[in-house]
Amino acid sequence: MDPSNPLSAALASARPARPYAGVVTLPDPRADPNGAQLARLPLSPALRAQQALELRRRLAAHVAGQVEVRVTDNRHVMLSVKRDPRHRRYSLRAHHIFAEAPAPTIHALAAYVTDNDRGASRELSRFIDANEHRLPRRRGERRSALRTSGAVHDLAAVFNDLNRDYFDAALDCTISWGRDAARARARRSIRLGSFTHEENLIRIHPGLDQAWVPDFYLRWVVFHEMLHTQHPVTTTNGRRCFHGPAFAADERRFADYERAHAWERRNLPALFCI
Ligand SMILES: [Zn+2]
Secondary structure, three states: OOOOOHHHHHHHOOOOOOOOOOOOOOOOHHHOOOOHHHHHOOOOHHHHHHHHHHHHHHHHOOOOOEEEEEEEOOOOOOEEEEEEHHHOEEEEEEEHHHHHOOHHHHHHHHHHHHHOOHHHHHHHHHHHHHHHHHOOOOOOOOOOOOOOEOOOOEHHHHHHHHHHHHHOOOOOOEEEEOOOOOOOOOOOOOOOEEEEOOOOEEEEOHHHOOOOOOHHHHHHHHHHHHHHOOOOOEEEOOEEEOOOHHHHHHHOOOOOHHHHHHHHHHHHHHHOOO
């Protein structure tokens, strides 16, 4: 047994308890038939490498071209892909929950890697939503489920479309509906979206997941947050500037820019009540 490999250590602990000095106590996997405890264990580099090889082998069956795979435990970027379609070379970083994914998910992952396929992206979001509870919670971290599918709008689809249309599908970050907040307080301002560099995460106000909020307006809010991933915050005379001239110029690239602003002006009272 390799004590640095948590999987082998966990399997070893399934045998009758034999105390070793200095060995980390691990939960008995038999107590958790779903393997949820195993998923909470930290990954050793050796296990990650092994999972990456296995995932690459499974993907290779569906991908025409060359795939590099790295397995991570970064829950803020569950998946990221760099694509070089001309040379059919793809580089995937995937969270380790994908290492043991069932065959249909691997199939969807292959379509996502090669073509940024929209249906595949939905399927992968569903897989992440269904497995999110298995992910570890870091110390001090609030449990915040990443959620892309909404009752009306699908953030993963919006993000992927915008990424393809405006960013050459090169933008690499995570998106989620924000947590439901208390509603209809007296507000002086409302934050419809946010981007945090530390988490590499865009959050969208869950109140925008309503039928009266048109697609083009939601796309505008997401596009704005996507620009924040590209524009550093500047400081002028001690004041932090989030939306400088370069940012404003970039915003103009959005096809429905005027339409989104006109809709926002008309619907400001309703937006303040979401
Ligand atoms: Zn902004």
